[in-house]
Amino acid sequence: MAQSFRDLLVWQKAMDMTVAVYEVTRTFPSSERFGLSSQLNRASVSVASNIAEGRGRNSQAEFKHFLSLAQGSNYEVQTQLLLSKRLKIAKETQLDSAEGLSIEVGKMLSSLITTIRAKS
Numbered sequence: 297m298a299q300s301f302r303d304l305l306v307w308q309k310a311m312d313m314t315v316a317v318y319e320v321t322r323t324f325p326s327s328e329r330f331g332l333s334s335q336l337n338r339a340s341v342s343v344a345s346n347i348a349e350g351r352g353r354n355s356q357a358e359f360k361h362f363l364s365l366a367q368g369s370n371y372e373v374q375t376q377l378l379l380s381k382r383l384k385i386a387k388e389t390q391l392d393s394a395e396g397l398s399i400e401v402g403k404m405l406s407s408l409i410t411t412i413r414a415k416s
Contacts, residue, residue: 301351306404310344310366313397317373320380320390328385336376342369343401360412367405373398 301307317340321333343366350362377395380386 301348304347304351306401306408307344307347307351309397309404310347310370310401313373313394313401314340314344316390316394316397317377320377320386320394323386323390324380325385332376332380332383332385336373336380339369339372339376342366343373347405356412356416360409360416363405363409363412367402367409370398370402370405374402 317336321328321336324333346362346366346369350359350366353359353362374395377391377398381388381391381395
């Protein structure tokens with residue numbers, strides 16, 4: 297297992313996704329500053345944060361639990377990006393890029409959860 301959460305590729309990819317989300321929400325209309333923009337930013341931060349927190353826990357069961365929380369937050373990110381696309385409040389290319397990273401993170405989380413589940 298990785299020594300630090302920083303060594304986890306899924307954490308690194310989640311950080312990339314969060315940066316992409318922040319970049320796209322900067323372009324949202326000011327009317328969304330405390331609405332969808334804020335929610336989307338918080339959900340994206342939660343993904344990497346839960347991965348890191350779970351890695352710092354004392355058991356594989358706790359790690360798996362926090363990875364599941366990260367997966368839930370990641371689904372929030374995907375939903376909010378899709379809503380943003382439907383509302384046409386940002387460039388579709390930026391939204392697609394952030395969504396692509398989120399999908400990749402989701403696949404990585406699913407794989408890691410499955411691996412941990414198989415070991416226990």
